[in-house]
Amino acid sequence: MGKKKKVQAITPMGEDFARWYTDVITKTEMVDYAPVKGFMVIRPYGYALWENIQAAFDKRFKETGHQNMYFPLLIPESFLNKEKEHVEGFAPEVAWVTHGGENELAERLCIRPTSETIICSMYAKWLKSYRQLPFLYNQWANVVRWEKTTRPFLRTSEFLWQEGHTVHATFEEAQEETLQMIDIYREICEDYLAMPVVVGQKSEKEKFAGAHATYTIEALMHDGQALQSGTSHNLADHFAKAFGIKFLNKEEKEQYAYSTSWGVSTRLIGGIIMVHGDDYGLVFPPKIAPTQVVIIPIAQHKEGVLDKANELKNKLSDLRVLLDDNEAYSPGWKFNQWEMKGVPVRIEIGPKDIENGQCVIARRDTSEKISVSLDEVENKVKELLDEIQSNMYNKALKHREEHTKAAKDMDEFKKVQSEALGFVKAMWCGCAECEEKIKEETGATLRCVPFKQEDIGSDTCVYCGKKADKLAYFARAY
Amino acid sequence: MGKKKKVQAITPMGEDFARWYTDVITKTEMVDYAPVKGFMVIRPYGYALWENIQAAFDKRFKETGHQNMYFPLLIPESFLNKEKEHVEGFAPEVAWVTHGGENELAERLCIRPTSETIICSMYAKWLKSYRQLPFLYNQWANVVRWEKTTRPFLRTSEFLWQEGHTVHATFEEAQEETLQMIDIYREICEDYLAMPVVVGQKSEKEKFAGAHATYTIEALMHDGQALQSGTSHNLADHFAKAFGIKFLNKEEKEQYAYSTSWGVSTRLIGGIIMVHGDDYGLVFPPKIAPTQVVIIPIAQHKEGVLDKANELKNKLSDLRVLLDDNEAYSPGWKFNQWEMKGVPVRIEIGPKDIENGQCVIARRDTSEKISVSLDEVENKVKELLDEIQSNMYNKALKHREEHTKAAKDMDEFKKVQSEALGFVKAMWCGCAECEEKIKEETGATLRCVPFKQEDIGSDTCVYCGKKADKLAYFARAY
Structure with a gap:
């Protein structure tokens, strides 16, 4: 493009990626910082993008039989406490409402950080018979998580998202739903956002607080860091037991139900920006661009x-x-x-x-x-x-492939990481200690054990050297 | 319809209208009561109706040049305090967040009861020159108002709504916008919701806290009570002065801007139910029915x-x-x-x-x-x-006309009200005392001074008998 000049000095990516990101999102008027620390104002140009993203997901949710609904913003403290792992995971980061008007409340209410607890309490009330199942519901809502370090779209104390909450008669059906939804996330990310993702399972350490298993889509940003872009959880009967979601099965016996939850958020906007953007600013995939x-x-x-x-x-x-x-x-x-x-x-x-x-x-x-x-x-x-849509996808895929390297031991792990950040594929024995040590030594977290396993010419754990049958993706992450 | 039986005993309207309403909304699974008092769960059938209502309004907002955006849920206490009338109106009914995670906050944050204060604080930052004007923005959001007496859809501690917030260079332009939006509300209510409305101006006593003038659409429910169904406020330069929304005008002089705000909410769902419903349950206008x-x-x-x-x-x-x-x-x-x-x-x-x-x-x-x-x-x-769409509108209009009576003095006022509840058209001198006295004696509030003034054969105030040039609508209201 020859003699073109940049209109408003955007810091080049190569110079300082974090400043590039901040410049791009503010100078294009996607977003602004709110008066309360950690909160964001999504400006019209950013919100128009979100509306297009929403529409793409919402259509697929409805095509697969899900209906939208809306649950209250505020959750009684006692509800949060019912699922032990869940409260441990979320209590440190919730905002508490203590006063309504001029009166102190008898029980503190938390602003939903996610809605499993309040939704499950109602599901327990509604569900009577297997004939009503499955419950296939979703809500588009705002949630609040009190974060210490924030960056617009990527991590903010309030964000917009959808949270699907389904109930099933069997564990297998819940598992099927969990996998269906992570695949729909993959599909929309790839087909609409032109953002290739690695699909796989989270480790025990990284899974959702209260889940039996968490599945994730992980995208690679331009700077070689990963972004967890959507997750789908098989909650087994954990929340059903905590909240008493029971039903009469075909044999007329009372049994606990199985539930799932799954969500994507305004974080995706940050992903789109960091996957496709360049030194001249934003580059939007045609299918979701506010202006095509x-x-x-x-x-x-x-x-x-x-x-x-x-x-x-x-x-x-x-x-x-x-x-x-x-x-x-x-x-x-x-x-x-x-x-x-x-x-x-x-x-x-x-x-x-x-x-x-x-x-x-x-x-x-x-x-x-x-x-x-x-x-x-x-x-x-x-x-x-x-x-343009397919070219953008292919370009992003090429970038990811160029920044995905295999490593058989920690020397190799550190070497490939020192050359350029990206995904490191390595064998993992499955133990949390190795996962933790790798993080300590490299800053890379275990992003997922991908569905697509492959042979990297090793069958021993990249950290401890013991027998390992799982290939995992590691990366530094947002 | 002959021998038809009601599936699930709905209390007949004539027996107990309030119970009829509760039966209809719960038995049709439109809504349920949330675990926190005063909050509601909007179930899929209710939410699908809301999505159709939203789509109808959103389309018209966009056609008239408005864009959507999203502002934070939480507002610093100091912001609320900046506009004197505004804080007096809203402080008694806001929910306060005092703790984030494990820490007490330095300043309390209120959950937005409406967003003028936080939005105006950002507008003050963004606006520099007359060239940027007008700002024509809207947001779809949840708001919280700590209500003592609640009823699903009609008055709840949390509800969903849209709030438009616009900024203009002159008072006249702000007035034009205010009137345009109340007319769009009228249009959607009549054309989509099949719900006839009276359009007019609120009295000083009933206007929005902080507004120069408030316009309203008022619908008449089946039981003869009125429902305020949407309002549009000309805020003049009140919020601009409180928050410093200034710009350089064409003459390169700094001046304060003029702003408006306008909103409709999930309350409309209650209106649709109470305007069209019958003893067999809901009756939905085809244009917004979840299932046609x-x-x-x-x-x-x-x-x-x-x-x-x-x-x-x-x-x-x-x-x-x-x-x-x-x-x-x-x-x-x-x-x-x-x-x-x-x-x-x-x-x-x-x-x-x-x-x-x-x-x-x-x-x-x-x-x-x-x-x-x-x-x-x-x-x-x-x-x-x-x-069906036009028949439903005509039927509702006929009902309203049959329940709208003129009264020249308080005897007549009380007489028509005792025959059947509905709108009472009466001349009003404009003073707050008469308005207050009428309320005390009849339970009817001044719903609005309608744009369409008419001659009811009297030119004296229905209460004090002094010269009066305003016709006003009075009714008991939700």
Whole structure:
């Protein structure tokens, strides 16, 4: 793109990735810091992205038979205490409501950090017979977790998410649901967010507080750090026993039910930014971009230019298209502005183009520019959006593959990590001590034991050297 | 509807309206009581209705140039204190967070009862120049108001709503926005919710805490009580001054901005139920009904019946259609069940119908049944849904008109009220004392001074008898 200048100094990724991230999210007006420490304001450009992400997930949830509902924000302290592991995991990070109006409450209420406890208490009330099962419900909501170190989208004291909560008659059905949902997460991340993920199981140490098993999708960011992007938990009968979710089975015997929960959050926005962004700013996958096409008229004061630009806009009206006819800024300024904002396709149209019956189309992902006849522009743009979507996925996949290395022992582990951060594939004996030691020595945590196991030419634990039959992914993580 | 029996005893409206309401909302599984007093669980059937209501409003907000965003749940106490009238109005009913994790907070945080204060604090940071104006933003969120007496949907300690918050360069533009939004509320209530409303201005006593002027839409429920269903506030420069929302105007002089806010909430669900419901349960307007058409197969075990029912379902697939092929229940039970759930159109199809190439269509609003050829069913159902939508509106309007009476003095006021509750139209001198006295003596509050003024043959205040040039609507209200 030759002589292009950056509009508003964004710190280059290579110089300081954390500052690059902060620059990008604030200068593009995705987000701002709230007056209360650790909280964020999601600005319209960020929220429009979230709405598109939501729509993609919500559609799949509904297609697989889930319905939305809404549970209260506040949970009695006694509820949180019912599941032992759960309270240990969450109590240190909840916000407590102690007063309602002018009165002190008899029992403290916590702002939901997640809703298993309150939802299970109602499920226990509603469930009577196997005929009612499964319960396939979800809610879109805000949650609060009092975090010490925060970064917008990635870790904030309040975030938006969906939490699915299902109940089943058998452990096997709960397991099937848990795996179905982690696969839907993978599908949406890959197909809509153009973000390749490794799918696998969390270790005992990293699993959800109160779960039998946690499955995860892990994405690799541009700086080689991993981002846990969604999790799905088989809760077995743990919460059912804690809250008394029982039903009469086909044999007319009372038994406990099995439940699952699963969630993705506004954290995904941080993932999209750090997977696709570059030194010029955001790069959004067409399927979820708030604006897919921006039309920028050249010499818009000249007769016929704005008319043609509007004509073009109308032609593309089944896309998310924006005509930037703001007179206060030059086309060059607008090019840079919308490039920074990550709009996948830019169309330039000026007097000369109109004379030749064409316009210029520029791609955000590769910076290529082509001239297209005005008759063909509709098809060409749609074709291009598809191409950009798959190109972005392939590029991200290539980056991940280049930053995924195998290691047979700790020397090799440290060596590959010192060359470049990324995923380290290594055999693991399954014990928590080795997992902990690896973290201490390398800063890398066990991201997951992937579903796709492979032979890396070793069958001994990367740490202790004992027999090991599990391949695991390790990485430093957000 | 002849020999039909009610499936689950719903208390008749005429016997006890409050119990009728409670029966209907719980037996149809719209909502349940949460473990924390005053809070509600919105169940899937209730939430699906809310999603359709949301979609109708959100579309109009976006068409009029508004964008969504998201602000933090928690507001520092000091912010609430900045606007004097505002804090007086809201402080008595907010929930206070005093602890985050294990630590006591340096400053208490309140859970937003409404977000003017935190939003204005950010607007003050963002706004620099008149070129940025107007700010046209909205958020969909949960809010908490610690209420003493609650009833699901109508008044709950937590509810879901949208709150629009806009900023303008002049008072006039803020006023224009305020009026535009109350008119959009009227439009959606009338066109989608089939709920006629009176549009007008609140008295000083009833206006929003901190506003210059509040406009309202008031609907009349089946029992003759009014429901404030949406409000739009011109905040003038009150919040701008409290939070320092200033900008450089065209003359390069710094000046304060003007702001508005406006909201509708899950309270609307209560309104829909109490405007349209009957002794058999819910009656939903087709445009927002979670299920518009339910197909009930007769003798579904007989060959070909379920095939035909599925064929029918596919034909109607651009509607929200549900085929109830549950074997555990009889068609008769299903008729009553879906009637109670307010589905606008029911289709019955059995072996005899199939033989005759037809099906039976029943309307929820009038209980009429007709036989329709299977070739025409698609057009007929769509036609019928339109007809039901407008019939429901007209019926509700007729009810309101029959329950709106004029009164020239307090004797007449009390007399019309004793005959039947409803709106009382009366002249009002404009003073708060008369407003207060009327409330004391009749229980009726001043709902609004309607935009549509009319001559009721009096020009003196219904209470004090002094000269009066305002016609006002009074009613007991939820």
